[in-house]
Amino acid sequence: MRKKRAGLLPRKLKRWPDPHMQFKILKKSAKSNARLGILKTSHGEVETPALVSVATQAVVKTLTSEEVAETGAQILIANTFHLHEHPGEQVIQKQGGLHSFMNWSRPLMTDSGGFQVFSLGFGKDFGMGKILKEKSADSIQSGAQPKLLKITEDGVFFRSLIDGRKLFLGPKESMKIQEALGADIMFAFDECTSPIANYEYTKKSLERTHRWAKLSLKSKKSKQAMFGIVQGGRFKDLRQESARFIGGLPFDGFGIGGEFGSDKKEMMRMIGWVVQELPEEKPRHLLGIGYLEDIPKIVRAGVDTFDCIVPTHYARHGAAFTSAGKIAIAKSQFLKDKNPLDKKCPCGVCQSYSRSYICHLFRAREITGMRLVSYHNLFFFHSYVKTIREDIKREKL
């Protein structure tokens, strides 16, 4: 089946590229689809399953790269759209590429800008994310365009967030930028669809994303690895079609993107449809999912890597994750609390700072409060994922 599909590809795409990346599955769980693996890149190895920390603007917000490394981060993901705007890929290229620019010598990914097609488009128009939180009467019909973007067959016209100038990003442009940035793993340019997009819209978008996937592969000149992205929204046949199509292209791994319906069960079903169709031996990256409670589920579903803004984004909004649950550290009750954020946590923040102090920093709007919680949350998440890797090793998951 897959071979047949591959036969439909243009001849140029038939040969697998020779990227500086390898994926090895060390162990498959007998209890679930979970796998223990190792992702090798020229900047080092990533033990999977792994949480990819988000460094959109070539920084994990509030932290230095050294600090990020201390939290147990193995790999980061930066963003093509944002870095193209700010400071521009040429600047980064002249500084020796993203690794050198941000002083991060471990593996790096770059997202393609496809998520911004959604977040700055329909996501913004309707004030919703890629998981529907409450029922919506709105629906995105085939042929609809977001207010501030124009989606064409060749790519997307954006408005700069900084000065309003027009920016164009398509598969070729995204590849060129990602090659200038020089991450170990790039993502194909896609359109992340909205949870209120109807079947027709999602299908048309999917076909476009598939064309873009081929063009992304075709435009690639470097030895960087590239992951294709599966779309198809909440529609089973589209998800499967997309997984088969993208899975049949000579990518080095696969991203599972797009909307994830309106509840966790639906999301897990959707991931299941896709994983079933993807080539077993290649890494699977789940894009932008990673609430703490999601992590064991997605790992059991067969996801190898996943990125999520939650540890850092929530940290800046005063939410600290602990073994006893999430706490809103800025609440006045914590001013009296001598304990660390988490008594069981061995991280540097929990060894040295009290809830009282961190609470004070938040209430006084001191940026160090955000730094301390970001560091702790990342440490906490990475430690948690490590226990999951151990669980797979010990056949507990």
Next chain:
RNA sequence: GGGUGCGUCGCAUAGUGGCAAUUGCUCGAGGCUGUAAACCUCGCGUCCUAAAGGACUACGCAGGUUCGAGUCCUGCCGCACCCA
């Protein structure tokens, strides 16, 4: 001693006849999943109500004018500035 100006919900402000009263901050509650996010939404006189809504009390204090006063008038108190 004389003159001028000002006193509004914890703080700061808007408000020159229809006002439970603007806005910001503080405070409180909620939200955030490939980061337009050190952000956003909501609440913030008291009481009743699930809510719609209702009742009461309020713009330094005391009087007055008026159908109606935070707004106009008189006196007092306090603060600031100017002149002696």
